[in-house]
Structures are given as C-alpha cells and as structure tokens.
Amino acid sequence: MLKDYPLKQLVQPLLEWYPHHARVLPWREEPTPYRVWVSEIMLQQTRVEAVKPYFERFMRELSNIELLANCPQERLLKLWEGLGYYNRVRNMQKAACTVMEEYDGVLPADYEALLKLKGIGHYTAGAIASIAYGIPVPAVDGNVLRILMRVSEDDSDILKQSVKTEAEKLLQPVIPKKQAGMFTQAMMELGATVCVPNGEPKCAQCPWQPFCMAYKNGSYAGLPKKGKAKPRKIEEKTVLVIRDGENVLLHRRPKRGLLAGMYEFPNLEGHLTREEVTKYVESLELLPLKIEPLEDARHIFSHIEWQMSGYMVRVAQLEEPAGQKEGYVFVNKEVSEHKYAIPSAFARYTRYMNIHLGISKEQTE
Numbered sequence: 265m266l267k268d269y270p271l272k273q274l275v276q277p278l279l280e281w282y283p284h285h286a287r288v289l290p291w292r293e294e295p296t297p298y299r300v301w302v303s304e305i306m307l308q309q310t311r312v313e314a315v316k317p318y319f320e321r322f323m324r325e326l327s328n329i330e331l332l333a334n335c336p337q338e339r340l341l342k343l344w345e346g347l348g349y350y351n352r353v354r355n356m357q358k359a360a361c362t363v364m365e366e367y368d369g370v371l372p373a374d375y376e377a378l379l380k381l382k383g384i385g386h387y388t389a390g391a392i393a394s395i396a397y398g399i400p401v402p403a404v405d406g407n408v409l410r411i412l413m414r415v416s417e418d419d420s421d422i423l424k425q426s427v428k429t430e431a432e433k434l435l436q437p438v439i440p441k442k443q444a445g446m447f448t449q450a451m452m453e454l455g456a457t458v459c460v461p462n463g464e465p466k467c468a469q470c471p472w473q474p475f476c477m478a479y480k481n482g483s484y485a486g487l488p489k490k491g492k493a494k495p496r497k498i499e500e501k502t503v504l505v506i507r508d509g510e511n512v513l514l515h516r517r518p519k520r521g522l523l524a525g526m527y528e529f530p531n532l533e534g535h536l537t538r539e540e541v542t543k544y545v546e547s548l549e550l551l552p553l554k555i556e557p558l559e560d561a562r563h564i565f566s567h568i569e570w571q572m573s574g575y576m577v578r579v580a581q582l583e584e585p586a587g588q589k590e591g592y593v594f595v596n597k598e599v600s601e602h603k604y605a606i607p608s609a610f611a612r613y614t615r616y617m618n619i620h621l622g623i624s625k626e627q628t629e
C-alpha cells in the first residue's frame with residue numbers, strides 16, 4: 265500500500281535518471297509560469313505530439329497573459345479548434361483577466377493563490393508552482409498515480425478523489441526542496457515514457473525497478489485499479505451540410521453549455537428522414553433543390569456520445585440577406601478557416617466544404 269511504502273528511496277534514482285532521458289519539448293525550453301500553465305492545460309486530455317504545434321502557434325500569437333486576457337473570444341476558440349474541451353481555454357482567459365487585475369499580469373508564486381484561479385486545480389497549481397517557481401508541492405495526475413500505485417502495489421481505485429488526495433499528502437514530504445521542478449517533471453516523464461498507460465511498462469529501462477513491488481510480484485498489468493466510470497449519454501443527431509453554391513451554412517451555438525459560442529453545421533435531434541430535413545430547411549427560408557445522404561459519424565465527449573447521420577442539401581441561390589436567420593451565416597471555405605471555430609465533432613462533415621480543422625489547416629498550407 266502507498267501509505268506504508270518508503271517513497272523517499274525513489275527520489276534520488278529518479279533525479280539521476282531524468283536528465284538523461286527527458287524529451288525535448290517546446291514548453292520545457294523556457295519554463296516560465298505562463299508557458300507551463302498553457303502547456304499543462306493543453307495536455308489535459310490531449311497527447312504530447314498533438315499538443316506541440318498548438319502550443320507553438322498559441323505562443324506565437326498570445327505570448328503573454330495580457331494578450332490572452334484581451335484576445336477576442338472567436339479568435340481564442342479558433343486557436344483552440346481541434347483540441348476540444350473548449351471550457352479549458354475559456355477558463356484560462358477568465359483566469360488571465362484575474363491575473364491582470366489582481367497580480368499585475370504575473371501568475372502568483374503561491375500554490376493556494378493559483379488554486380483560486382478559474383480552471384486551475386491541484387494538479388495544474390502543483391505543476392506551475394513546482395516547475396516554474398521551484399516550490400515543493402506535489403502535482404498528481406493520472407500518470408503520477410499510476411506509477412505510485414504500481415511501485416507500491418496499491419490496488420486502491422484511482423478514480424476516487426480520496427486516493428488522489430492521500431497520494432498528494434504522502435508525496436509532499438519527500439519532494440526535494442531544491443529540485444522540486446525537476447522532481448515533478450521526472451515523475452511525469454517516467455509515467456509518460458516508461459511506466460506507460462497502454463501496453464507493457466518498460467521495466468527494464470525503469471530507475472525504480474529495484475524498488476518496485478508490482479515488478480517484483482508481476483502484478484503491474486492489473487494496476488492501477490479503476491472503478492467503473494459513469495456510462496456516457498447517447499445523443500442521436502442529424503447534421504446538415506447546406507450549400508448555396510460554394511458557401512455553406514453555419515450556425516452559432518448558444519453562449520452556454522457544450523461547445524458554447526462555437527460554429528456548427530445546423531443539426532437536429534434524432535435521425536431524420538428526407539421529408540423532415542426538407543421541412544426544416546424550408547423553415548430557414550431556404551429552397552432545397554437536392555438532398556443526398558452522407559455517411560454516419562460518431563464523436564465522444566467526456567460524458568456524452570453523439571451518433572450522427574448527415575445530409576448534403578443544395579439550396580437555391582438566394583439574395584442576401586434573405587434566407588439568413590439570426591445565428592446562421594453562409595460562409596465560404598477561406599472565411600471559415602480563418603474566422604469561424606468549428607468543433608472537431610463535425611470533422612467528418614467539414615470535408616464536404618474542404619475545410620481542415622485546427623492545426624491541420626496550417627500543415628496543409
């Protein structure tokens with residue numbers, strides 16, 4: 265069990281291993297509090313390789329907290345397009361405004377003060393405080409929990425908050441006071457590259473192998489233990505790619521809730537028939553000329569799964585602004601790619617207007 269395990273013995277081998285095995289990552293080159301913050305928020309739910317180009321583009325455009333605080337929301341969402349979990353960036357902007365008002369534009373060098381900022385939880389506060397400011401506080405996420413549970417052969421359910429809180433408490437006294445940042449990063453690196461979540465852990469390369477209970481007893485495959493997560497709610501939708509010549513109709517989502525304020529293809533609850541689609545398109549004051557079914561698609565959010573069917577609907581050319589209801593806009597490819605943030609949930613259908621979402625747009629330019 266973790267609470268009975270002598271964690272102190274792990275510190276020195278880890279610190280000796282890290283400098284020789286750390287990957288070169290853009291946010292590690294200059295670990296300012298702002299860069300650590302942005303990278304940690306991006307890395308939640310997203311792989312390192314996927315984050316790299318987003319991080320670099322974000323930093324080119326919003327290189328400091330003031331620029332983030334003042335960035336128009338449409339542009340901010342556009343910079344985040346493809347990363348998903350858009351509340352992360354909305355909260356980051358709210359926190360940036362607080363930092364401008366209360367801390368003169370500099371993230372506070374104080375764990376408790378960081379925790380009070382919007383969107384910053386214990387893990388992110390610990391990462392910023394230790395990596396950027398050298399404050400000896402723990403940063404425990406799923407990666408760190410996994411390696412701790414394996415090394416101590418603890419089968420507690422890591423989805424329980426109490427297990428995470430106890431791990432933080434037990435780790436706190438062993439963090440080396442002068443190398444807190446390196447210790448945090450080394451734990452993350454070991455979890456990401458050696459004691460990996462999917463597939464066999466690379467025990468032969470692990471600096472903790474001589475101390476690892478799961479390795480000794482061959483139990484690592486069953487660790488860490490995770491209780492059952494709540495099943496996702498299934499939502500059926502019909503997505504409409506409505507084309508007027510080269511232009512496609514987009515709709516702005518409500519200001520609150522899932523994907524708030526982003527642009528989407530008009531879509532309706534349930535899997536609709538052609539007749540139902542025709543009626544809906546006419547209700548938008550458009551004249552449907554041709555309706556063709558498109559392939560199905562699926563998108564998984566953390567608690568919801570969209571199961572989508574789609575139609576391409578060609579409508580008659582209409583004179584502006586006729587046919588445009590409030591919240592709807594006809595756009596062409598160029599304008600859409602640079603201005604309107606479309607969630608990746610619609611990626612299967614954006615290709616019908618030759619739009620590349622997120623960073624892939626720049627890679628194809």
Ligand code: SF4
Pocket residue numbers: 411414415458459460465466467470471472473476477478479484
């Ligand atoms: Fe993980 Fe293996 Fe290292 Fe144990 S020895 S911490 S199971 S990689």
